[in-house]
């Protein structure tokens with residue numbers, strides 16, 4: 267009897283561990299951001315955190331099927347774990363693109379059901395797909411059947427003035443039946459008319475409670491909260507209610523915030539590099555990518571402008587790295603110049 271009880275309690279605790287492990291890859295992630303989270307940006311972020319899941323910019327199925335695969339999908343081995351975000355609605359195209367993404371080594375395929383831009387609406391995908399859960403489910407099913415890696419969906423809590431919880435609950439319910447186990451929920455509505463994409467990230471109110479409720483109603487699904495998270499304390503608070511938190515703008519503008527995420531949220535050692543060491547690695551990467559791919563250093567340096575956010579001299583640091591007159595200089599020289607300004611400014615402050 268005693269043995270039985272021990273066995274049951276062991277199996278329960280293993281069950282509990284499995285449960286939490288199942289959600290673990292999504293505990294913390296950096297959001298997909300068009301024009302921002304390209305491979306160079308992800309290289310920087312990966313120096314700061316090894317465990318955080320990184321997302322690509324959205325790649326449309328049309329762009330991928332009719333454009334240059336390499337341009338869209340090239341990535342560095344160090345970027346793992348990294349998810350490819352697709353924009354599209356045709357099931358066959360999505361399946362084909364998911365296959366291509368898996369072939370390039372991505373760890374996850376994510377479908378964008380949250381982007382409100384007019385261009386995306388004209389293509390009939392993004393946030394307007396939330397009005398057609400069955401279409402999303404068909405796309406998801408086609409992708410799930412096509413690849414062995416997880417297929418996930420990023421969406422809003424509603425569109426336009428549809429404020430009822432039932433709307434998002436039914437969306438998640440329908441799409442989960444098609445095989446999606448992970449939902450990344452930007453906790454505000456998308457207003458499809460009258461707001462720019464930027465306004466759509468600021469004006470519709472954040473309603474975290476709806477995301478928490480999704481987790482309560484779908485305990486077996488992995489529910490990730492996104493939107494307006496700017497501090498480690500907020501991340502920790504949300505993690506009491508949901509399985510994961512996705513951070514967008516704050517991670518991009520102040521990348522150093524990520525340097526203790528591995529220690530704080532994954533129980534691993536922190537990134538261990540000083541700011542100087544991270545920057546030195548980035549400069550070496552600029553030299554390498556210029557030689558291998560002809561990438562101008564400015565295409566990489568633009569993602570580092572926020573490295574010294576909040577410190578004296580940060581403005582000069584940004585100015586130097588953005589100065590087009592320096593574009594023929596070596597990145598090492600530009601870095602030295604940027605740092606010297608930082609030091610002078612710091613001395614002036616002392």
Ligand SMILES: Cc1cc2nc3c(=O)[nH]c(=O)nc-3n(C[C@H](O)[C@H](O)[C@H](O)COP(=O)(O)O)c2cc1C
Nearest residue numbers: 297298299300323324378452493494495513514515
């Ligand atoms: C410049 C920019 C580009 C974005 N591009 C995408 C995108 O390609 N796909 C997507 O799902 N969301 C995109 N988003 C939305 C973010 O993924 C995220 O949902 C939003 O910024 C809210 O999170 P935050 O408050 O942490 O920034 C973008 C956001 C920004 C600022």
